[in-house]
Amino acid sequence: MAPTRRKFLQIAGIAAAGLVFPPLAKVLDSAQRPGTPTTAGLPPSVANTGSPLMAKRWAMVAIAGKCPSGCKDCIDACHRTHNVPDFGNKKDDVHWIGAEKMTHVFPAETHPRMPESIRDLSVPVFCNHCENPPCVRVCPTQATFKRADGIVMMDYHRCIGCRFCMAACPYGSRSMNYRDPRPFIPKTDPAFPTRTKGVVEKCNFCEERLAQGILPACVTACKEKALVFGDLDNPGSDVRRLLNEKYSLRRRADLGTGPQIYYIL
Amino acid sequence: MKLYNRGIILAGIVIFLIAASFPFWYGKGRAVSPPDLKLDTPAIERLQEKLCMEPAPFMRANHMRLLNDWRDSVVREGKRTYTAADGKIYEISLTGTCLKCHSNKDQFCDRCHDYAGAKPACWNCHIIPGEVR
Numbered sequence: 001m002a003p004t005r006r007k008f009l010q011i012a013g014i015a016a017a018g019l020v021f022p023p024l025a026k027v028l029d030s031a032q033r034p035g036t037p038t039t040a041g042l043p044p045s046v047a048n049t050g051s052p053l054m055a056k057r058w059a060m061v062a063i064a065g066k067c068p069s070g071c072k073d074c075i076d077a078c079h080r081t082h083n084v085p086d087f088g089n090k091k092d093d094v095h096w097i098g099a100e101k102m103t104h105v106f107p108a109e110t111h112p113r114m115p116e117s118i119r120d121l122s123v124p125v126f127c128n129h130c131e132n133p134p135c136v137r138v139c140p141t142q143a144t145f146k147r148a149d150g151i152v153m154m155d156y157h158r159c160i161g162c163r164f165c166m167a168a169c170p171y172g173s174r175s176m177n178y179r180d181p182r183p184f185i186p187k188t189d190p191a192f193p194t195r196t197k198g199v200v201e202k203c204n205f206c207e208e209r210l211a212q213g214i215l216p217a218c219v220t221a222c223k224e225k226a227l228v229f230g231d232l233d234n235p236g237s238d239v240r241r242l243l244n245e246k247y248s249l250r251r252r253a254d255l256g257t258g259p260q261i262y263y264i265l
Numbered sequence: 266m267k268l269y270n271r272g273i274i275l276a277g278i279v280i281f282l283i284a285a286s287f288p289f290w291y292g293k294g295r296a297v298s299p300p301d302l303k304l305d306t307p308a309i310e311r312l313q314e315k316l317c318m319e320p321a322p323f324m325r326a327n328h329m330r331l332l333n334d335w336r337d338s339v340v341r342e343g344k345r346t347y348t349a350a351d352g353k354i355y356e357i358s359l360t361g362t363c364l365k366c367h368s369n370k371d372q373f374c375d376r377c378h379d380y381a382g383a384k385p386a387c388w389n390c391h392i393i394p395g396e397v398r
Contacts, residue, residue, distance in 0.1 A: 147343065155340045156390060188392060190360065196389035211345055 050213030055231035057150040058205055059260040060219075061242045064102070064123045066226035074124055075099060077221030078203070083194045085181035094175035096203040097218060098125045106263075109249055118265065124218075124227070127152060127173040127203035128251060131258025135165035135174065144200075150232075150260060151205045161198035170252050171259070174202045205229075232260065300376035308366045317366075318349045329385070332359065359391050368394060 075097045078084070085094050102121040103110045110119060129152045135144050136152060143158035144165055166174045180197045188194065192208065195201050206216035214220070219227045230237035239262070242248075248262040268274065309315060317324050324331070335357045338344045347355045356362050367373045370393050378385065 145341070153340070157336055157340065190392045190394055193360075193390040193392060196386075207343070211343070 053210045053213055053215070055149050056233035057231060057260070058129065058210075059150070059230065059232035059239050059262065060126065060205075060216075061228040061239050061248065061262045061264060062124055062126075063224075063226045063228070063242075063264045064121055065265045066224040067122055067124065068224065069120070069122055071122070071224075072099065073221045073223060074218035074227060077217045080187065081189060081206070081209075081217040082192050082204075083181075083185050083188055084201070085177070085184035085194075086186060087179070087181075087184050092178050094177060094181065094201060096127070096175075096201070098172075099123070100125050105251060106249060108254075121265070123263065125171065125173070125251075126218075126261050127205075128171055128257065128259030128261045129203075129205055131260065132256060134168040134170070134257060138164040138168040140164065147207075151207050152202075153204055153207065154200070154202060156193075156195055156199050156201070159199040161200065163200060165200055170255055170257065174200050176200050297380070300380045302376055303369055303372035304367075306366060306368045308368060312366070318347070318353070318355055320350075332387075335359070359387065360394060364394055 075095070078097045079086070079095070082096060084096055087093065099122045101119075102123050103119050105123040105125060112119075129150055131150070133144075133146055133152045136142075136146050139145075140162060141158045141160055143155045143160070144152065145155065146152050161176065163176055166176060177195050177197055177199055181195055182188075185194060206214075206218075209216060216227075216229055219229045228238045228242055230239040232239055234240065242264060243262060246264045248264050250259045250262055253259060304315070319327075319331075335347065338347070339357050345357050347357050349355060364370065370388075377383075
């Protein structure tokens with residue numbers, strides 16, 4: 001039966017009302033969604049992991065000015081936690097966090113007449129967990145994908161090792177396991193899987209630790225408190241407070257990737 | 266009808282048939298006994314009720330599908346608990362939950378996989394407790 005004029009006008013009216021009252025729709029929507037998961041009622045083995053840390057948009061502020069020269073605490077902690085191999089040569093290098101010279105991280109924002117203290121700064125570089133991640137766009141198997149909370153994740157089960165993502169990432173945040181990484185892991189942590197030959201790996205913002213209610217390994221390892229992690233959508237979060245107070249930089253923001261690692265000098 | 270090189274052709278056909286059917290008549294009557302899975306790990310011995318999360322016949326038939334679902338659930342949906350049919354909740358973890366009881370991978374997983382010719386790639390990345398350097 002074709003819809004009558006009366007029925008059509010009724011539906012159009014209801015749809016228009018829905019547009020006029022979006023707050024109401026939001027309230028209804030949020031009422032349907034499950035809130036923060038609680039651990040109540042779970043067996044102790046699950047409950048003692050702490051309630052997961054949740055956010056609308058995870059982001060990190062790196063206060064590069066606080067980084068002492070030569071400090072690799074965050075890198076070591078991350079690589080130990082995630083069983084990142086050390087192949088001992090630059091060609092095969094696999095890293096989740098790197099340390100680069102300021103002039104290399106921000107080539108457009110620095111110039112030769114800047115004070116040496118700034119030019120020689122060692123800046124930690126991470127996966128930027130982009131708002132608009134090019135690696136996700138090019139991945140033919142959707143092995144890399146963006147979660148609702150902004151974390152750009154790797155599903156190592158699906159990675160076929162094509163390295164399109166490595167070509168697409170403007171930050172060099174991704175590394176390929178050209179060889180079996182297992183013999184090159186200094187000390188394997190049984191709490192986290194390793195990778196295998198032929199997959200690409202990168203920083204995951206410690207999503208496995210967030211699920212247990214712990215902050216990322218690099219953040220807790222930093223003695224200078226130079227890494228601040230939090231919810232960018234929450235105006236009261238530490239990251240937002242810092243971004244409100246100080247001038248901050250993002251790597252190659254002009255490319256439109258929307259990087260979510262903010263640098264303060 | 267004349268068949269040229271009849272002797273060579275017929276001999277070739279006979280050799281081919283013998284070779285192609287070799288696995289069938291060679292293995293005939295020699296039943297390979299199904300693997301004997303060991304369920305006597307310390308963790309299982311300590312259990313009062315010796316039950317897996319789901320009934321054993323279900324696990325036997327569907328563990329591979331369950332593990333695939335678990336994988337997608339954790340990695341792609343961020344859901345880290347599994348509610349069994351009886352309502353009990355388990356943490357989704359191959360190394361942490363499955364292997365906590367079945368700590369004898371070579372006598373539990375491998376025996377059956379070898380028998381069935383299955384080669385799952387789980388252990389290329391997931392760590393077998395006790396084999397950590």
